Amino acid sequence: MKRTYADLHLCPNLADTEQALSMVKKASKLGYRMIAITFPPNFVEADARGLQNACKRATMDFATRVDLKPKTPDELLKGLRRFRRRFEIVAVLCESKDVARQAGKDRRVDLLNFSSLDFRRRFFDLAEAELASNGLASFEIDMKQLLALEGPSRIRLLSSLRREAAIAEDFGIPIVMSSGASGELLMRRPLELAALANLFDLGQRAALDAVSRNPMSIVKRNREKLSARFVAPGIRIVRRGKDC
């Protein structure tokens, strides 16, 4: 079956509409059928409408995403309470161990993102994986860092990613690879992102799943939950009316 590719982390400058629209067009040209754009938590839906229409014209699906960057677990819980129902994708940038642990076990979190370059501040270890394996969160890898770094810092990043990807696979945590691109020149084709995963020893099938099946299933699951017909996992309203 033909794969449908998705990039769940595009970060255009939303103040520059032209740039955002050109990134949408570029994503379509590169072969993506679904993109998610990061919005600030206080965004208004009208902001997203222009991009949504541009995606529709480019025959692509569009999802809204928020990146939460809490300093404490309490702040994370508050953020999830406020924003979970407003965005289709919720990612947590884990900058402390407490936040990472809370995000790992919370079923409202979709993506765990560890962006720190210092390997001591990357908290995706065995304990984190154990927690995340009982939740719904996926492990997100942004390729932007891999492209931007050079020399020893890239070597250290590759080493961390190799260890983290192996842990995620062992615990059955889905891996999602995103571009994290803030400009057109940092965007890559899905197969190119999958090829970059060779550098941290992710198998070809797992790498392709990380740019197709895994991100698509997150969006599908959340849309189902956000729909008015959703009651609880496995229960949804089929029909309304007096005769029901």
Add this chain to the structure above:
Amino acid sequence: MALEIDSKEPIGSDEFMDALWNCVARLYGEYGASRTGLSLIDYDAERRFLVVRAAHTAVEMVRTALASITRIGNKSVAIHVLCVSGTIKALYKKIRL
């Protein structure tokens, strides 16, 4: 492999090949680079389109190296693989399709 250079500035074929060799050598070392059998077959500066030959056992290595190129000299670039084929004849056929 048929490639497309995405850049606002013109890129010369020598510049491109130097960048590609450097990138392969940086990622896989000189031993790895020697196994790729890279050579430039065709270069169309106007369309920013080019064809390179690589050993079939090293296609993924070359694809990875191409994806990791972000600059050539002082110019920001992205290189995209348009298609890969076993023979040059079939490659051109695929591109025309």
